[in-house]
Amino acid sequence: MSEQARSHNAQMVLNRLAKKLNRQVVGSLVACVHCGNCTDSCHYVLANPDDPTYAPAYKADRLRMLFKRHHDWTGRIFPWWVKAKSIYTDAELVELKDIAFGKCTNCRRCSLNCPMGVDFATFNRLARGLLVSVGIMPEGVAVVSKDQWELGNQMGVLKEDYVDTVEWMSEELVEDMKDDKAAISIDRAGAKIMYTINPREAKYDPRTISDAAKIFYAAGEDYTMPSEGWDMTNFGLFSGDDDLGGTVASRVYEKARELGVKKVVISECGHGYRSTRCEGPNWAGTDIDFEMESSVDTMLRYIREGKIKVDKSKNPERVTFHDSCNNARSCGLTEEPRELLKLVCGDFQEMYPNRAENFCCTGGGGAMSMSEYTPQRLKSATVKADQLKATGAKVVVTSCHNCVDGLADCIKHYKLDMEVTQLVNLVANALVFDEPASAPAAAEADVPAVAGVLAGRKIVVIDDEPDVCVFLSTVFEDNGAEVFSANDGDGGLALVRQHKPDLVTLDLSMPGKDGGKVFADLRNEEAIAGTKVCIVTGKPELRKLIYERPVREPEGYLNKPVDAEKLLLNARKILELK
Numbered sequence: 001m002s003e004q005a006r007s008h009n010a011q012m013v014l015n016r017l018a019k020k021l022n023r024q025v026v027g028s029l030v031a032c033v034h035c036g037n038c039t040d041s042c043h044y045v046l047a048n049p050d051d052p053t054y055a056p057a058y059k060a061d062r063l064r065m066l067f068k069r070h071h072d073w074t075g076r077i078f079p080w081w082v083k084a085k086s087i088y089t090d091a092e093l094v095e096l097k098d099i100a101f102g103k104c105t106n107c108r109r110c111s112l113n114c115p116m117g118v119d120f121a122t123f124n125r126l127a128r129g130l131l132v133s134v135g136i137m138p139e140g141v142a143v144v145s146k147d148q149w150e151l152g153n154q155m156g157v158l159k160e161d162y163v164d165t166v167e168w169m170s171e172e173l174v175e176d177m178k179d180d181k182a183a184i185s186i187d188r189a190g191a192k193i194m195y196t197i198n199p200r201e202a203k204y205d206p207r208t209i210s211d212a213a214k215i216f217y218a219a220g221e222d223y224t225m226p227s228e229g230w231d232m233t234n235f236g237l238f239s240g241d242d243d244l245g246g247t248v249a250s251r252v253y254e255k256a257r258e259l260g261v262k263k264v265v266i267s268e269c270g271h272g273y274r275s276t277r278c279e280g281p282n283w284a285g286t287d288i289d290f291e292m293e294s295s296v297d298t299m300l301r302y303i304r305e306g307k308i309k310v311d312k313s314k315n316p317e318r319v320t321f322h323d324s325c326n327n328a329r330s331c332g333l334t335e336e337p338r339e340l341l342k343l344v345c346g347d348f349q350e351m352y353p354n355r356a357e358n359f360c361c362t363g364g365g366g367a368m369s370m371s372e373y374t375p376q377r378l379k380s381a382t383v384k385a386d387q388l389k390a391t392g393a394k395v396v397v398t399s400c401h402n403c404v405d406g407l408a409d410c411i412k413h414y415k416l417d418m419e420v421t422q423l424v425n426l427v428a429n430a431l432v433f434d435e436p437a438s439a440p441a442a443a444e445a446d447v448p449a450v451a452g453v454l455a456g457r458k459i460v461v462i463d464d465e466p467d468v469c470v471f472l473s474t475v476f477e478d479n480g481a482e483v484f485s486a487n488d489g490d491g492g493l494a495l496v497r498q499h500k501p502d503l504v505t506l507d508l509s510m511p512g513k514d515g516g517k518v519f520a521d522l523r524n525e526e527a528i529a530g531t532k533v534c535i536v537t538g539k540p541e542l543r544k545l546i547y548e549r550p551v552r553e554p555e556g557y558l559n560k561p562v563d564a565e566k567l568l569l570n571a572r573k574i575l576e577l578k
């Protein structure tokens with residue numbers, strides 16, 4: 001019987017499959033006895049109990065049938081007997097893509113519950129890699145991979161923007177601490193530690209950079225941040241592209257060697273930690289001659305060694321902890337974050353199940369970048385939402401930037417009254433510094449003494465909270481600015497059109513026209529499009545929505561509560577005033 005014609009892509013996938021098989025993958029491909037033990041481990045199954053196509057064993061069989069048809073002797077001789085089947089068309093590859101990327105977050109919870117040791121997530125990653133090699137992947141995966149290949153980080157942050165953000169955080173910290181030694185050095189050769197971050201921190205959440213820097217400063221640490229090789233995340237883990245994985249990991253390793261550091265500290269990110277510390281050396285084919293450590297371990301060590309002092313009463317609200325799949329299941333980082341939490345929080349409530357049995361945030365495996373699968377991702381998040389609700393906590397802590405986004409989406413979709421934060425924020429907030437010998441006597445002493453620094457500048461303040469409006473206006477007026485204020489979006493826009501200010505401070509959450517729409521109008525209306533904008537908001541989770549708009553980013557972004565010193569520092573920076 002003649003073989004059906006096969007597309008070029010299908011043939012390439014088969015060729016590559018043959019090269020990628022190793023003992024670990026083959027072991028998982030042959031060991032399944034279809035007992036069904038793994039079925040209820042999967043959050044997709046629990047959210048879709050009537051749809052058998054979400055079962056891990058069903059999904060695994062889509063790749064397994066290929067393996068059997070081409071690499072297993074029973075499948076080669078009696079394909080009908082062992083359900084072996086080859087692949088012929090691009091349409092079949094697209095079907096495989098919708099399973100490998102759209103119905104699994106590679107969370108490995110099913111792997112943990114398989115009595116035969118089948119690690120589906122490992123060969124699901126292999127399937128992703130095969131598809132990526134012929135260009136069949138979700139568009140978001142292509143975009144993010146391209147950014148990481150070409151710009152060195154997965155969020156397309158330009159080097160100058162990253163350096164600018166670090167310098168900005170550094171300036172703020174020096175002002176806060178009133179100590180030049182608090183400055184963040186960049187590319188300082190010979191430092192003991194190189195601190196690497198997730199690009200989400202530079203783009204959406206720079207307070208995590210300044211909080212980490214504050215902790216390093218408090219500990220008297222000898223650290224630096226690199227100008228290259230600073231992105232410790234690695235989309236190769238999600239896309240299955242080992243070449244990308246090796247290239248990205250090598251950038252971090254090469255920079256660490258160039259600077260001659262003894263240790264690389266990896267900020268809180270599950271897949272970044274797994275990729276950089278565990279998988280990266282294999283992908284990159286290199287030996288590592290320095291230590292690598294999660295910042296969770298670093299912070300815990302500082303407290304244990306008495307290098308920093310913390311006061312847990314500064315974080316009194318009830319918090320719960322979400323274990324990232326990569327940290328907990330793949331790297332065993334389960335007890336350290338709990339020990340740290342109990343040292344810096346007054347009320348810790350465990351989530352169930354937890355540790356290696358925890359459910360995925362549902363944004364893992366790169367799912368947040370695959371918008372075509374968002375509805376099924378959010379449907380599966382009902383499992384996570386139930387877990388979160390049962391804790392009664394108002395704050396969920398996680399040691400992973402990817403989980404921050406996954407959880408925030410889940411919280412928003414299921415309308416939970418919760419916010420997400422990370423250990424670094426809680427530790428920084430709990431820090432206790434010894435009283436300086438000559439502390440400033442009054443709060444006014446905190447305001448930089450640059451009299452009339454805003455003289456001749458016009459500023460429009462838009463905020464629905466009258467007391468915030470008064471506070472911001474007073475600080476600006478006391479420093480010489482002419483200020484106009486409005487308590488709603490339309491009123492604020494009218495003031496901007498009328499006065500053509502140098503700067504607008506804009507609240508995001510307002511009744512009527514919200515700040516996001518006002519911001520879009522400010523950018524899109526030709527006559528006022530050049531206006532500089534500083535967002536001042538009590539909702540840090542809205543940052544992403546603002547920065548993802550297809551318009552120029554705001555020139556500044558401050559989270560409430562904001563003090564006079566920080567407000568002025570930002571205004572001066574935005575207006576390029578000394």
Ligand code: SF4
Nearest residue numbers: 032033035036038114
């Ligand atoms: S638990 Fe293991 S052996 Fe059983 S169906 Fe799942 S993968 Fe197969």
Ligand code: SF4
Nearest residue numbers: 042104105107108110
């Ligand atoms: S790895 Fe996670 S998401 Fe994928 S099938 Fe297993 S339990 Fe489900």
